[in-house]
Amino acid sequence: MTMAMLANPGRRRVLGLAGGAAAALGLGWFLKDYTQLGRSGVAKLKIVFFVTPDGLGAAGRGSFPHGLWLEKKVGADHSDFALLEASKELEPYRSQALFLSSLSLGQNFIGHNGHNFVLRDNPGTKASVDYLLGRHLTGLNPTLGGIFATPSVGSNEAFIVSHSEAGPRSVMPDPARLFQIIFGAKSSRSELKGAHLLDLANEDIKTLRQKVTGSERQKLDLHLDSVEQTQKDLAEIQNPTCESISEPDIPNFLDAANREQVQVAHAKVVAAALSCGLARVATIQQGRTTDQRGIGDILSIASHSASHSNMGGTIEEWLTSRKWFVKQARLLMDQLKALPDPDVAGDTLLQHTLVVFTSEMSDGQLENSYDMPLVLMGGASGLLQSGGNSGRLFDLASQADKTDYLGSMVTYQRIWSTLAQLVGTSVPYGGNIDRVDGLFNFS
Structure with missing residues (x-):
């Protein structure tokens, strides 16, 4: 069993508030990146x-x-x-x-x-x-x-x-559907109410820990430490925007009156x-x-x-x-x-x-x-x-x-x-794509 097992579809429900990042790319990457939110400067x-x-x-x-x-x-x-x-x-x-x-x-x-x-x-x-x-x-x-x-x-x-x-x-x-795609459906969010964002992921890792040995168990132990530290970090840097955003409720969203x-x-x-x-x-x-x-x-x-x-x-x-x-x-x-x-x-x-x-x-x-x-x-x-x-x-x-x-x-x-x-990339366009001078401060 490897760390890739942490990216199973069931975790998408648990980590809905994080937009599915942990489920999509693995908890290790998610923890490393999420701990920088509001902190990197x-x-x-x-x-x-x-x-x-x-x-x-x-x-x-x-x-x-x-x-x-x-x-x-x-x-x-x-x-x-x-x-x-x-x-x-x-x-x-x-x-x-x-x-x-x-x-x-x-x-x-x-x-x-x-x-x-x-x-x-x-x-x-x-x-x-x-x-x-x-x-x-x-x-x-x-x-x-x-x-x-x-x-x-x-x-x-x-x-x-x-x-x-x-x-x-x-x-x-x-706008409600847009909200659900970005922040998760109501059912996913209600299941997390009163619990820390990573609590259920933490329990998942502990369950896996009982099933592995050797180097894989050492990796899980490292991730458990990361989860615990991340919980402490997030408690300090919680973004009130993410805490307070609510799903719009406009039934007749295509009505010109609305x-x-x-x-x-x-x-x-x-x-x-x-x-x-x-x-x-x-x-x-x-x-x-x-x-x-x-x-x-x-x-x-x-x-x-x-x-x-x-x-x-x-x-x-x-x-x-x-x-x-x-x-x-x-x-x-x-x-x-x-x-x-x-x-x-x-x-x-x-x-x-x-x-x-x-x-x-x-x-x-x-x-x-x-x-x-x-x-x-x-x-x-x-x-x-x-x-x-x-x-x-x-x-x-x-x-x-x-x-x-x-x-x-x-x-x-x-x-x-x-x-x-x-921003360090290019567009795959034919013809003239020369830089227009005088718009931005390039380093």
Whole structure:
């Protein structure tokens, strides 16, 4: 009998609160890694991709001739730029924000097919960057990879932004189901109530000890010592986020009337998973492209219709819907700021998180995918060149890899390649994947 016997399926139930890490990789590895939670002091970058449907109002119309997103500025680098009606929602985090301009998807007028390209390579044939980074930047539960939360997307996987090598990833519009996948089902958690996380694992090792001899018994004795020490360590470093997180309960999670409640629930589950150290990469897709739902009492018509004046949407509805979507990004930032970082004691989660906020198109009225809106936000462990107290608007035209009658643009796949290089990996994309300078502090 070997230590691999500790990784039997029965232990997955016992260690549900740890996200199945011990069951998946063996208790020895789990103990070694879990004892570092909140103790190592070594900053570990977390990344959240936050994708809004139907554009962010970058083009002008009516009483908003410059659009809703950002003031247009000529030249490369600016700190004296104006946030317009939609982006004003991000004002509390302006000092931690790098706004980028002169960006494009692989084609200029992909329209509502942009969801197939926005997080991927230019041809839209490879796995998306969030999926790739989720496999590289693992938390305590490597089987989670990158979390994919899809509030208000519905059940149709034909309209999502995240892809593995095999195709679109599974949607998860129910925040309760997302919670169960990350933290375990209610039945698993209730069985552990009143007991230490590792108590039952400890008993399992003691039972095995009676059945082995020689060197295998010595290994078990070492692990028993590790369990006992880990119990003492965990008693000192328990993360209140992991103790208090509760399963959302929103029965009608696809009802437009509950949209804001569902959106907030998804953000809370994702933030809690990062704060507990279970994962380091997550994606929140706020809704499917051509979003067919309203927003409760805030927006009575479909979000997609609100972005099109020729589909019945008014200027006011366009403004209301875009501001609401951007507000959700700000509320996510608030969640990250309120929670502790799992790796550096005394720091907030936001201090070590990079939030990548964008849409699958530039503006829903024109359905164009050039001069795309993209903002990088958060403390990011000091790796983001956000420009100080005023924030930063950075025009990438001088580094363009795509030039046509619409101007000189950097394509998204180079941003994703640059982000991958920052965390020590690469993307398997063809064509130009050269680093974009001026975004991050590389060591």
